[in-house]
Amino acid sequence: MSLVHVAVAVIMRDNEVLIARRPDGVHQGGLWEFPGGKLEKNESVQHALKRELKEELDIEVDVHAGVEPLIRIHHDYGDKAVLLDVWVVSRFSGVAKGAEGQPIKWVEKANLTEFDFPAANRPIISAIMLPHKYLITGGYKTNDDCIQKLQNAILHHDITLVQFRHHELYLSDRTEYIKQVKKIKGLCDRNGARLILNAQPSILHEADADGVHLTFAEARGYNERPVATDKWFGVSCHNKEELAWVSRLSPDYALLSPIKETSTHPEAMPLGWTLFRALTDQVAFPVFALGGMQETDINTAITNGAQGIAAISAWW
Numbered sequence: 001m002s003l004v005h006v007a008v009a010v011i012m013r014d015n016e017v018l019i020a021r022r023p024d025g026v027h028q029g030g031l032w033e034f035p036g037g038k039l040e041k042n043e044s045v046q047h048a049l050k051r052e053l054k055e056e057l058d059i060e061v062d063v064h065a066g067v068e069p070l071i072r073i074h075h076d077y078g079d080k081a082v083l084l085d086v087w088v089v090s091r092f093s094g095v096a097k098g099a100e101g102q103p104i105k106w107v108e109k110a111n112l113t114e115f116d117f118p119a120a121n122r123p124i125i126s127a128i129m130l131p132h133k134y135l136i137t138g139g140y141k142t143n144d145d146c147i148q149k150l151q152n153a154i155l156h157h158d159i160t161l162v163q164f165r166h167h168e169l170y171l172s173d174r175t176e177y178i179k180q181v182k183k184i185k186g187l188c189d190r191n192g193a194r195l196i197l198n199a200q201p202s203i204l205h206e207a208d209a210d211g212v213h214l215t216f217a218e219a220r221g222y223n224e225r226p227v228a229t230d231k232w233f234g235v236s237c238h239n240k241e242e243l244a245w246v247s248r249l250s251p252d253y254a255l256l257s258p259i260k261e262t263s264t265h266p267e268a269m270p271l272g273w274t275l276f277r278a279l280t281d282q283v284a285f286p287v288f289a290l291g292g293m294q295e296t297d298i299n300t301a302i303t304n305g306a307q308g309i310a311a312i313s314a315w316w
């Protein structure tokens, strides 16, 4: 079966995204979609994006400004295999309308899950909801010190996604751990940040959080996604085999590390961006680059297929 390469646009206006309804009778007809269409012979994806948005919505997009790669998804529908090459379009001119008679709608990012999309689209929605920066908490002296460091990261570095990682406390004193999670969650809630716990999925019955993150070794112990779909579920991976294996758990995202040399794991061989790009292109979920990442790496990460960067020391 030949692969159909599709240019797909996530058109953003403040906190809203434009969706359109596919006509009945076409492939995946009747479902909502992000506007876009098939690349013509010898056409670049950016050119296809510009052409499709003119044809379908009558808007003008400057592909050299206001366009950024979001995610690439290979999906086999059985009757058709597609590569969805998804881009965020944050600047355009003209007023978007359903130029081919299709219904269109501007939808709040957070409400996208209420619409029926083709099966391949689920990771697009995760990618839209996830930010470019993911803070993993580092060491701290006292509980207050932890809150102070986190508050500093949230306020000064615009952090909206936080992973609380403290295995020792989680394993040694669950009551104290849950107490600390409660304080952290309060701080996150007040600042519009989401909190993910580096702990077993059962922690979600004991503590209030937005999701769970597992090491690859922990994830290995499950046969199916161990977390409800209304919570975030992520896994740490280090190579192609691990990424391929965790696909069966349908994670919402993965961390892939180490991209560069890092002081926390000096013995690990860095993957580098070329390999990072090749590995993430094979999986249908957003991947954050981890290991030696600094704020200045974000654009390089995105250009190489990442959702963004994850880091401890850059912000902690």
Ligand SMILES: Nc1nc2c([nH]c(=O)n2[C@H]2C[C@H](O)[C@@H](COP(=O)(O)OP(=O)(O)OP(=O)(O)O)O2)c(=O)[nH]1
Pocket: 006, 007, 008, 026, 027, 028, 032, 033, 034, 035, 036, 037, 038, 039, 052, 080, 082, 084, 118, 119, 120, 121
């Ligand atoms: N545009 C778009 N296509 C999607 C999405 N999700 C998804 O699985 N697809 C699939 C459905 C189709 O098989 C293919 C896109 O084809 P299309 O029908 O939009 O192509 P096109 O605009 O060039 O249409 P046409 O000229 O063939 O009528 O990708 C999505 O969110 N947006």
Ligand SMILES: [Mg+2]
Pocket: 035, 036, 037, 038, 056
């Ligand atoms: Mg189309």
